[in-house]
Amino acid sequence: MAKNENKNAEPQTVDLNQQRKVRREKLANLQAEGRDPFQITKYDQTHHTDECKTLYQAHEDELLAGRTVPSTEGLDEAEARMVMNNDYNERRAIMDAQPIHVSIAGRMMFKRVMGKASFCNIQDLKGKIQVYVARDAIGEDAYADFKKSDIGDIYGIKGFLFRTKTGEVSVHAEELTLLTKSLQVLPEKFHGLQDTDTRYRQRYVDLIMNEDSKNVFIKRSQIIKEIRNFLAGRDFIEVETPTLVSNAGGAAARPFETHYNALDEDVKLRISLELYLKRLIVGGLERVYEIGRVYRNEGVDTRHNPEFTLMELYQAYTDYYGMMELTESMFRYLAETVCGSSVVSYNGIAIDFGKPFRRLTMNEAIKEYAGVDFDAVTTDEEAKALADQHHIEFEARHTKGDIVNLFFEEYCEKNLIQPTFIMDHPLSISPLTKKKPTDPEKVERFELFINTWEMCNAYSELNDPIDQRERFAQQDRNAEAGDEEAQHTDEDFLNALEIGMPPTGGIGYGIDRLVMLLTDSAAIRDVLLFPTMKSIDK
Structure with a gap:
């Protein structure tokens, strides 16, 4: 696989049936090796994604209290980068000395493979979190399996929390477990699921x-x-x-x-x-x-x-x-x-x-919005005559009360915000x-x-x-x-x-x-x- 290949979305030019076929072949290979993900019955999920971010932020505030971001004023670009890198490494060392270990589970929605290290995004009920996957941390065989994974697969991930240089709280993976192999292809990420009819019929995809x-x-x-x-x-x-x-x-x-x-x-x-x-x-x-x-x-x-x-x-x-x-x-x-x-x-x-x-009687509302006072109307015939004058359709069996309701629906409802x-x-x-x-x-x-x-x-x-x-x-x-x-x-x-x-x-x-x-x-x-x-x- 070429270095820096973007695996966020499978090529749209590839026939969907072929993509599904490839996914089934991957599953068959796992099953032949005795690693059928559908045989896994449970996973120990200790945290949701939002909890990971909140927990890390609180831990960081405690351990790094009093530290300030060093000034780069007067430095050239290379010097400033070096200062910031050193500050990041010092902060990271303090945090890694007291790591927060988590076990999360969710659906992989993004993957970027970069040689010996990769990133993916895991989505659960509470949101998404970035996961850093390094070959040296999880082992060569596990890393090779991860490179074969597909968008939509469901993973269990154990690791510790850290903050990247760009400031994003992430999970440094130490163990990956494929919990469910997705055999269908999700809609392309950046356009999502926009077709209304499909959203209603396939609500499970809409929710994803x-x-x-x-x-x-x-x-x-x-x-x-x-x-x-x-x-x-x-x-x-x-x-x-x-x-x-x-x-x-x-x-x-x-x-x-x-x-x-x-x-x-x-x-x-x-x-x-x-x-x-x-x-x-x-x-x-x-x-x-x-x-x-x-x-x-x-x-x-x-x-x-x-x-x-x-x-x-x-x-x-x-x-x-x-x-x-x-x-x-x-x-x-x-x-x-x-x-x-x-x-x-x-x-x-x-x-x-x-x-x-606000409180209005139905007749008060009609008088306000239609200018008709039904409190002064005494018979069904009078009410029907008013309906004719205002071009409101009614049935022969209708009484004054029905006509009042038809006037209300025609003139009043649209004004009640x-x-x-x-x-x-x-x-x-x-x-x-x-x-x-x-x-x-x-x-x-x-x-x-x-x-x-x-x-x-x-x-x-x-x-x-x-x-x-x-x-x-x-x-x-x-x-x-x-x-x-x-x-x-x-x-x-x-x-x-x-x-x-x-x-x-x-x-x-x-x-x-x-x-x-x-x-x-x-x-x-x-x-x-x-x-x-x-x-x-x-």
């Missing part, structure tokens, strides 16, 4: 090649962890409820259907968590929540995926105002804890969670919500909007079983009229309400949309590890 993508999913895990911490501080109990249900209720959405062979029954995948969690409130579990997958047979766009993560929580003896306080406090806590500030940037826009969230609670929705679009005592056409409900997106939906929960039965009956009639998203009567849930449910506040949060906001991600697929994709024809 794109650090930003990996960090999104690490932060997603942190967000969910901090949600649990916040709710634990308020004495909530985390529970799990069924995924396969006979009656998919709790939301307006088309369900997926399947068949339960053992029971010989058709069942549906849940579209919500609501009705089972309310049963638990009836049972005396006063504060409950669930974070789980739900499934809605609907379209796919930048903010919707048919399979997504929903969190719902229910708290006895409070109402939708209690849910507002909890939501505002939790979102502010998440911004400060996960993002480090109450002000979060999304697509260049500063979202301020530190200020009190900073956190805003939209309150007091029409009764006809809220079948599970308590009526407002002062206005029976409206319900005690709110949605939180941020960056024009609906972030959550909350109610003062309906606990009157007689009223609830009437609302279910209306939903059944809507279904008969062609509404595929209408809910159906759930007799067991009604039985639970007849047992008695205390006054309760409830809320549902789209976790994926929240992660999008806090990670500045443009599309929901960017925050789902394995988003729904159309199958590739084979």
Whole structure:
């Protein structure tokens, strides 16, 4: 091999099939020699890459305290280089006298062979670190094996930490162990994995090649962890409820259907968590929540995926105002804890969670942004006439409440950038919500909007079983009229309400949309590890 040959990337002119063939031949040779890397079952990893750098820096600060960089003022280039080399050697001698030994493991992402010594970069969960590989340190046979290694191979490396002349904390390898032979070729390093479709289909490659993508999913895990911490501080109990249900209720959405062979029954995948969690409130579990997958047979766009993560929580003896306080406090806590500030940037826009969230009724918002006062509208016919005047399409079955919602979607949502609670929705679009005592056409409900997106939906929960039965009956009639998203009567849930449910506040949060906001991600697929994709024809 020629001296100084750059092995960072395999020649792009070489056919990929040939590269894969060569990798398999290398594996076969190792196996024939009794050194099959796939027979290794474990490796003693003592440190991650970020820990190595932090540990070395602290050790260096301690041992080199008081030393200053010598001045090269007035020296020519050769003299200055000699002074700096001497200073580096003195510092290195002090550090090497008390070495920090580490054992790291990760994927090789870069390799440069230079005769008797080489460099490579090892990437693990926490980042990357440079490794210095010298023939005299690891032995001729091991060095020859290393020269045959490929980008993507997974190594275990034992050695000690040092700082190169260029200032980079590195590992001086003393022992290399090939843990996994990579048989596929990674995308070329400097261009990475840029094709969006491939990134979503082969997320494992995306996580290897794109650090930003990996960090999104690490932060997603942190967000969910901090949600649990916040709710634990308020004495909530985390529970799990069924995924396969006979009656998919709790939301307006088309369900997926399947068949339960053992029971010989058709069942549906849940579209919500609501009705089972309310049963638990009836049972005396006063504060409950669930974070789980739900499934809605609907379209796919930048903010919707048919399979997504929903969190719902229910708290006895409070109402939708209690849910507002909890939501505002939790979102502010998440911004400060996960993002480090109450002000979060999304697509260049500063979202301020530190200020009190604005509160508007739905009719107030429409009056502000569309100039229409629906509090002065008394009939469905008047509402439809206004829709015609404003060129808003509606269906014959729609009521005033539906028209109000269509006006809000058309005129208001696009203006709601900073956190805003939209309150007091029409009764006809809220079948599970308590009526407002002062206005029976409206319900005690709110949605939180941020960056024009609906972030959550909350109610003062309906606990009157007689009223609830009437609302279910209306939903059944809507279904008969062609509404595929209408809910159906759930007799067991009604039985639970007849047992008695205390006054309760409830809320549902789209976790994926929240992660999008806090990670500045443009599309929901960017925050789902394995988003729904159309199958590739084979």
